[in-house]
Amino acid sequence: MMFAFISIAVFFMMEGISWCTHKYVMHGFGWFLHEDHHQPRYDGFEKNDVFFVIFAIPSMLLFYFSSVPGFSYLAAVGLGILGYGIAYFLVHDVLIHQRFKWFKKTNNRYLKGLRKAHMIHHKNMKKEESKCFGMLFVPFKYFEKSKRIQRKNTA
Numbered sequence: 001m002m003f004a005f006i007s008i009a010v011f012f013m014m015e016g017i018s019w020c021t022h023k024y025v026m027h028g029f030g031w032f033l034h035e036d037h038h039q040p041r042y043d044g045f046e047k048n049d050v051f052f053v054i055f056a057i058p059s060m061l062l063f064y065f066s067s068v069p070g071f072s073y074l075a076a077v078g079l080g081i082l083g084y085g086i087a088y089f090l091v092h093d094v095l096i097h098q099r100f101k102w103f104k105k106t107n108n109r110y111l112k113g114l115r116k117a118h119m120i121h122h123k124n125m126k127k128e129e130s131k132c133f134g135m136l137f138v139p140f141k142y143f144e145k146s147k148r149i150q151r152k153n154t155a
Contacts, residue, residue, distance in 0.1 A: 003076045010080025011087075015136050018055075018088070022135075026051065055085055088135055092118070 026034035026048075037048035062078030093099045095111055096118045106112065114136070 003073065006073055006076035007080040007083065010077050011083045014081060014084035018084070018135055021051075052085070052089075055081065055088075059085065092135055 030051075033047045033050050036046045059078045059081035062074045062081070066072060066075035066078065091111075091114060094102050095106070096115050118135075
């Protein structure tokens with residue numbers, strides 16, 4: 001039970017870590033890796049994909065060190081990070097940026113709100129003055145906008 005609790009708690013904590021990393025690293029000293037992600041058109045791999053590796057390393061190390069006696073909960077932390085990485089990939093790369101055409105059309109208000117917030121983030125092509133650094137939790141106003149659009153389309 002504690003293993004599951006730790007994994008779920010780490011998953012949700014990763015949103016805050018991801019937000020801070022996005023705002024202060026990717027839009028800070030790591031901009032040289034993240035900048036190509038803000039270009040109007042990109043295909044295939046981009047320098048920004050290095051951040052996947054950077055986030056995967058701690059998870060892999062935690063799984064490795066969890067095999068040491070007395071450190072069994074390290075795997076739970078590693079699993080939480082891995083789960084967030086999978087969610088990030090599915091939401092950010094598949095749903096929002098359509099790098100893979102798996103969920104091309106969705107009417108889900110939550111997913112539409114996430115997409116709207118991320119597009120607002122990408123509206124600014126520069127390092128400074130960006131908004132919406134979160135991935136799974138974004139300001140409610142973007143969900144309200146998708147709700148109004150949905151009502152307008154069904155009327």
